[in-house]
Amino acid sequence: MFSRERPLVIGVLIAAAGAMLAGRTIGAQGVKIADPTSVVMIVNRDSNDIAFMDIKTNKMIGNVFLGNNVNPHMVMMSPDGRYVVTGGTRANKAYIIDTRTLQLIKTIPTDIAPEHLAFSPDSRWYYQGNPDGDSISVIDMQSLSKIKTIPGFVEPLNVTFLPDGSKAYIGNYGAHWVGVVDVRRHELLKKIQIGSMPAVAKLDPQKYLGEIKGINIAAPSLDGRYLYAADSDLAIVGVIDTREDKVIKTIRVGRDPWRIYMSHDGKYGITANNGDETISIIDTGSNSVAATLEAGPAMTGVNFAGGKAYVISSTSGFVYVYDMSSLKPAGRIRIGTNIQLETATTDTQDRKIYLAESTNHEIVIIDSKNNSIERVRNVGLFPWGTHIMDSKDNYCH
Amino acid sequence: MKCRMDPLAIAAAVVTVVFGAAGPLAAQQPATQAPMNMANMDHRGGIRGTVRGANNDPVVDTAVTAVDVNTGARFEAMTDAQGAYAFPALPVASYNVTVVSAGLTAFRRQGVAVTADQSLQLDITLDAASAAQAADAERQELLQQVADLKQRVTDLEANTVLSEPETRVRRVEVFVDENGQEHDEQVPGSKRVVTYQRERVYRRQTISEKVEEALAAAEEHSVKIGVDAAISTQFAKRTEGSDPLIDDHAYALASADLFFTAGIAQNTIFFADIVALSGSPPDAEIQSLTLLNGYTARLERQNELNLREVWLRTELFGQRLALTTGRLDLTNYFDKNALANDESTQYLSDALVNNQMLGLGSNGTGVAAEYDPKNGFRLKFGLQQSNDEATNLSESLFTLSEVGYTFTPFALPEGTYRLWFRTDNTSDSIRKGTGLSIDQKLTNAVGVFARYGTQDLEGDGRDHFWSTGVGFQHGVIFNPQDTWGIGYAQMELESGDREKLVEGYYNLLLTERLRLSFHLSHVLDSPAGGDKFGYLLPGVRLQAAF
Numbered sequence: 001m002f003s004r005e006r007p008l009v010i011g012v013l014i015a016a017a018g019a020m021l022a023g024r025t026i027g028a029q030g031v032k033i034a035d036p037t038s039v040v041m042i043v044n045r046d047s048n049d050i051a052f053m054d055i056k057t058n059k060m061i062g063n064v065f066l067g068n069n070v071n072p073h074m075v076m077m078s079p080d081g082r083y084v085v086t087g088g089t090r091a092n093k094a095y096i097i098d099t100r101t102l103q104l105i106k107t108i109p110t111d112i113a114p115e116h117l118a119f120s121p122d123s124r125w126y127y128q129g130n131p132d133g134d135s136i137s138v139i140d141m142q143s144l145s146k147i148k149t150i151p152g153f154v155e156p157l158n159v160t161f162l163p164d165g166s167k168a169y170i171g172n173y174g175a176h177w178v179g180v181v182d183v184r185r186h187e188l189l190k191k192i193q194i195g196s197m198p199a200v201a202k203l204d205p206q207k208y209l210g211e212i213k214g215i216n217i218a219a220p221s222l223d224g225r226y227l228y229a230a231d232s233d234l235a236i237v238g239v240i241d242t243r244e245d246k247v248i249k250t251i252r253v254g255r256d257p258w259r260i261y262m263s264h265d266g267k268y269g270i271t272a273n274n275g276d277e278t279i280s281i282i283d284t285g286s287n288s289v290a291a292t293l294e295a296g297p298a299m300t301g302v303n304f305a306g307g308k309a310y311v312i313s314s315t316s317g318f319v320y321v322y323d324m325s326s327l328k329p330a331g332r333i334r335i336g337t338n339i340q341l342e343t344a345t346t347d348t349q350d351r352k353i354y355l356a357e358s359t360n361h362e363i364v365i366i367d368s369k370n371n372s373i374e375r376v377r378n379v380g381l382f383p384w385g386t387h388i389m390d391s392k393d394n395y396c397h
Numbered sequence: 398m399k400c401r402m403d404p405l406a407i408a409a410a411v412v413t414v415v416f417g418a419a420g421p422l423a424a425q426q427p428a429t430q431a432p433m434n435m436a437n438m439d440h441r442g443g444i445r446g447t448v449r450g451a452n453n454d455p456v457v458d459t460a461v462t463a464v465d466v467n468t469g470a471r472f473e474a475m476t477d478a479q480g481a482y483a484f485p486a487l488p489v490a491s492y493n494v495t496v497v498s499a500g501l502t503a504f505r506r507q508g509v510a511v512t513a514d515q516s517l518q519l520d521i522t523l524d525a526a527s528a529a530q531a532a533d534a535e536r537q538e539l540l541q542q543v544a545d546l547k548q549r550v551t552d553l554e555a556n557t558v559l560s561e562p563e564t565r566v567r568r569v570e571v572f573v574d575e576n577g578q579e580h581d582e583q584v585p586g587s588k589r590v591v592t593y594q595r596e597r598v599y600r601r602q603t604i605s606e607k608v609e610e611a612l613a614a615a616e617e618h619s620v621k622i623g624v625d626a627a628i629s630t631q632f633a634k635r636t637e638g639s640d641p642l643i644d645d646h647a648y649a650l651a652s653a654d655l656f657f658t659a660g661i662a663q664n665t666i667f668f669a670d671i672v673a674l675s676g677s678p679p680d681a682e683i684q685s686l687t688l689l690n691g692y693t694a695r696l697e698r699q700n701e702l703n704l705r706e707v708w709l710r711t712e713l714f715g716q717r718l719a720l721t722t723g724r725l726d727l728t729n730y731f732d733k734n735a736l737a738n739d740e741s742t743q744y745l746s747d748a749l750v751n752n753q754m755l756g757l758g759s760n761g762t763g764v765a766a767e768y769d770p771k772n773g774f775r776l777k778f779g780l781q782q783s784n785d786e787a788t789n790l791s792e793s794l795f796t797l798s799e800v801g802y803t804f805t806p807f808a809l810p811e812g813t814y815r816l817w818f819r820t821d822n823t824s825d826s827i828r829k830g831t832g833l834s835i836d837q838k839l840t841n842a843v844g845v846f847a848r849y850g851t852q853d854l855e856g857d858g859r860d861h862f863w864s865t866g867v868g869f870q871h872g873v874i875f876n877p878q879d880t881w882g883i884g885y886a887q888m889e890l891e892s893g894d895r896e897k898l899v900e901g902y903y904n905l906l907l908t909e910r911l912r913l914s915f916h917l918s919h920v921l922d923s924p925a926g927g928d929k930f931g932y933l934l935p936g937v938r939l940q941a942a943f
Contacts (some may be wrong), residue, residue, distance in 0.1 A: 191812075200876045204908035235877060252841065252871035289841035291811045293803070318716075327805045332771040334715045337663070338568060359567065379601060 002233045002360040009353045010122045032062050032102040036081030040345070040354050041387040042363060043086055045381030048096060050075050050086055053363065055347065055388070060375050064097050064104050073115040074396035077389045078141060080123040085139075087114030087128050094128050094137065096144055106144045110137040116396050118159035118168070120183060127168060127181075129156040136170065138186045152188045153179055157397075158217035158259075163224040169240070171215040171229060171259075171389060178218045178229050178238075180245050194231045194238035195250050208233070216259035217395075221284060222266030228282070230257040230271050237271060237280075239287050249287045253280035261302035263309070263324060264350055264392045270309055272299035279311055279320075281327055295320050301343040306368030310353055312393045314341045320353070321371065333371050335364055343385040346393040353393075356383035417719065418476070440513035445483040448476050448496060448504075451524040455480025463492040463523070466508065487511045492758045496521055505531035564595050623656035624943055627741055629690055631936035633679050637921060638930030648675035654705070665711040666792050672705045683932055685922050686888050686896040688747035690936075691740025694758075705760060721765040727781040728755050730765045731799050731817055735836040736846040736868035737884055741940050745869075745916045747902045748886035753862040754830045754850025756821055757783060757795055775801040783823045795821045812837030829853045842872030846884075858891035878906035893925025910943040 022184050033039055033052065040060060042051040047068040066072055070088035077084050077099065084097040087110065096106040099392060110131025118127050119141075126139040133179040136156055138148040155174030161183070162168070170179035170188075176197075180190040194215060213232035218240060220227055227240040230253065237260055239249040255275025260282070262269050268290065269282040277297055283290040296313030303310045308330060311320040317339050323330040335341060335357060344355035344366075361381055365374040378397040387397050444463060448456040461482045463472045467490060474482040475529060489511055501525045508616040511517060521527070551660030572587035574582045580587055602610070624881040628651040635644040655731035656667045676699075678690040697703050721730070732752050737743055740750045747753075763781025777799040787793030801815040815834040820827050832850035839845060847865040854860065868885025874881065888896045909911055914940065921931040 198876050198878075200905075200907055203911075207909050252877065290809065291805050292838075292841070293811060316716075328811075329771050329773045329803065 031100050034072055035098050036077055037389045040074045041084060042379050042383050043072045043385050045071050045382040045384040047381035049380055052085060062102050063380060064102050066095050067091060074385055075387045076117055076118055078119050078123040079121060081389055085126055087117055089113050089115055094139055107145050108139055111135040111149055116158045118161055120165045121163060122165055127159045129159055131155045131157060148186045150181060150186055150188055160218050160220055161351060169184050169218040169227055170234045171217040173214045173216055174212055175214050176231055178212045178215055190245055192240055192245055194229050194247060195234045195236045215306060219260050219262050228260045228269050231259045232256050237282060251282055251289060254278040254292055258299060264304045270310060272302060274299055293329055300397050301395060303344050305346050305350050305353055308368055312341050312344060343396055345386040345388045345391045347388055348390050354386045356386050358382045441486040441491055442511040442513055443485045443516035444488055444511060445516055446519040447480045448482060448521045449480055456523060457586035459496060459498060462495050466491045466493060468790060469818055475642040489513050498523055502535055503528050504533040505534045507534055516682060540891060549615050564597055566593050566595050569594050571849060620657055625741060626655040627652050627938055627940040628690060629745060629936060629938040631679050631934050634933045636931040636933050638928055648677050648679045650678040650690055650692050652695060654726045664716060667707055669700055670706040673702050675700050679934060684921050686894055687753055689934060690745055691747040691750045717768060717770050719767045724760055724808050725763055726760045727756050727763050727765060727779045727797055730779055731777060731797050732834045734834050736882060737845050737866060742904055744884055744900050744902055745936060746898055746918050748898045749864055749884040752832050752848050752850040753888055754832055754852050756830055756852060759785060761785060773803045783821055793823050810841060842869060844868045854891050862888045876906055880904045895923040897921045910941055912940045914938045
């Protein structure tokens with residue numbers, strides 16, 4: 001029986017079905033990354049984008065172009081996995097990407113030359129260091145806006161939040177102190193001097209006045225109670241008690257330590273001493289140097305995987321390997337010749353290392369099980385660093 | 398009543414709707430074009446009015462200024478005897494209108510809109526309220542200008558970069574097929590070929606980054622020159638023996654090494670060391686078994702340049718194997734004890750710098766091979782002509798072999814343990830020697846070393862040498878990079894000659910390039926069939942290296 005309502009009902013049903021199908025299609029197309037832990041993020045300096053690689057298949061999922069001449073420096077995912085952020089060094093802006101859709105959703109002006117950054121543990125605050133602006137830009141991740149610029153730093157390189165998020169510690173490469181920031185008020189509270197100048201400093205003005213190489217980062221112990229800050233010029237590591245914000249011990253290491261990297265079990269910290277091409281392995285139990293071992297030139301990073309430490313020698317094309325149970329050299333991996341190695345991240349299983357190799361625009365995956373390597377080519381121009389959510393080796397140069 | 402629409406009628410209706418809607422749009426185009434043409438014509442507007450004082454008297458002969466907010470174009474009109482002013486023909490725009498009286502802005506109205514073909518009436522009263530309002534507006538404008546200026550400076554600082562695309566040449570692997578065509582991916586019948594290709598690099602660099610890069614590139618291709626100059630002064634006070642001629646004497650020896658280093662091929666460098674020495678070391682007078690000043694070994698002729706070393710070094714097999722060939726000092730590559738191996742920064746006495754049983758007195762042509770897989774083990778082998786006077790290599794052949802291992806024993810910091818073996822056929826028979834060398838850190842600040850060496854005299858017995866000591870760094874020191882140590886060495890020769898030597902030194906790092914060290918050593922020699930003699934030798938060494 002034909003009724004006058006039937007065409008209307010059919011039309012409504014068809015329209016509803018169409019809308020559902022259309023909605024489903026749009027939704028499936030919109031979500032590029034459902035699981036934020038499933039990707040390796042790659043920051044490409046020269047193609048000005050953040051690339052995303054599937055960690056299981058090593059296939060590129062997509063990339064987010066940031067703009068011409070942005071030159072992003074470090075990429076990081078918020079602890080809640082919602083956002084991926086980077087600082088565009090030559091654009092003086094912070095870029096916020098939606099992880100699910102890989103859409104650039106916000107561009108926020110910062111101070112000059114934003115490079116390294118960190119999130120507060122609750123994902124609320126994104127601190128962007130501006131080494132050329134001597135400041136930290138505080139970005140509220142709820143409103144996705146810059147709420148403050150904290151001045152008073154000297155080439156701030158890296159930011160470390162305490163596990164409870166109450167304080168942040170800033171390494172100043174242009175000075176010999178670590179800045180303590182009150183995260184509630186976003187204010188610089190204290191300056192912790194890591195070490196004093198040696199008495200002979202006045203005899204060597206070229207060394208101390210010509211160029212300063214101070215503190216790259218204050219790296220935390222596992223529980224966050226202590227911070228380890230290597231001072232390059234002074235060739236020491238200062239151990240900071242975060243309860244009192246004071247240096248409780250200084251440990252002398254090799255010449256020109258670039259920074260310290262903490263092992264995943266918290267037992268050791270390794271400084272990459274570019275002055276004498278050694279590494280100093282610091283026992284965090286006794287806060288003393290357990291071993292000083294030969295390494296390579298121009299070290300840019302240390303990763304831990306499979307009970308070993310992998311030290312990246314950027315200009316030699318080698319990754320040096322050390323057995324962390326016996327604290328002795330365990331060979332080196334040849335990545336290539338006439339290439340430039342950058343930095344790397346380690347997966348959350350502590351097995352594979354994702355190393356950026358900028359000359360050939362590739363990511364080199366080192367399997368710590370047998371030290372074999374696999375290359376993923378054409379990830380973007382001049383990959384500068386990598387990042388995996390929840391990795392314990394998320395760092396930049 | 399059921400209403401059925403005929404399909405043709407529906408189609409007609411759709412066409413009517415679509416094209417009917419388009420029809421008026423098309424018809425409006427001339428109409429919309431007309432105002433555009435009108436806008437291109439020079440239609441102006443105006444502002445007129447009066448300027449009066451607080452008491453309502455006309456303000457005469459005073460300038461009223463109108464400034465175009467967007468272009469900054471400035472217009473001025475004077476008030477007449479009635480206080481009237483007029484801008485009869487202003488371009489259509491928004492204007493800031495001000496009146497300055499007695500040097501102060503007495504009135505300011507921002508954003509006065511002038512529309513075409515209309516004259517706006519703006520009557521102005523110069524009173525306290527208008528002056529305050531004008532001052533506030535000016536302050537706001539000034540603040541905005543400061544903010545704009547600050548932003549421009551920031552932009553300028555940040556954007557002083559070289560942003561043109563640059564190029565670099567990259568080594569690439571391609572695949573070439575039978576027809577000589579190049580492919581990025583492998584195709585059937587193609588061969589992998591290495592070639593070089595230019596690529597563009599899109600990066601903004603600051604001027605300082607660019608300059609740094611250029612300097613680094615220039616340095617990489619240049620011949621690097623290094624200098625190591627030292628002067629060591631020693632005094633000898635006899636403590637044993639009766640030789641009246643050698644007592645309370647002062648000695649000084651100056652040494653200058655000039656190094657040249659250049660990279661000449663992949664993983665291959667050229668090195669040359671030219672040395673000149675001048676002066677009198679204590680070894681010129683005191684006939685001890687070992688040299689009391691390690692620099693004396695370099696002294697061949699006074700005040701003359703001497704080509705001490707010149708060699709090529711290349712690294713093969715993934716840079717695991719290093720080969721060095723040329724004129725060299727083979728002992729430099731063996732028994733490299735971390736705490737007692739360098740007369741320029743550690744002990745001055747040769748007995749605490751070298752193992753005396755290595756037995757090589759001079760530099761010569763040779764080859765050194767070092768295999769280092771970077772896993773703690775090291776294997777070394779070398780051969781060298783041991784006698785400059787020899788007419789062939791086979792009759793003056795000195796060989797050295799060494800195995801070394803670096804590890805962290807017994808929860809101690811790192812230590813290196815070496816075992817070496819050498820042969821020398823300079824004499825009628827092949828003389829063999831073996832030795833052991835250990836340096837072991839006890840803590841990050843304290844390390845110990847020990848050496849032992851012996852040589853077989855082919856049926857005539859054996860000579861023995863050993864040394865031991867302790868070294869300090871990173872602790873119990875004045876300055877962070879200072880080092881000091883105390884060492885003891887003893888030599889016992891089959892011939893009956895004996896020597897015991899002890900030395901302590903403190904090496905003060907004055908600057909990165911300048912070191913000053915203080916030494917105190919005592920040597921006691923007991924020659925076979927001769928009189929025992931001993932000397933106390935305080936000394937100072939000043940060393941510059943750059």
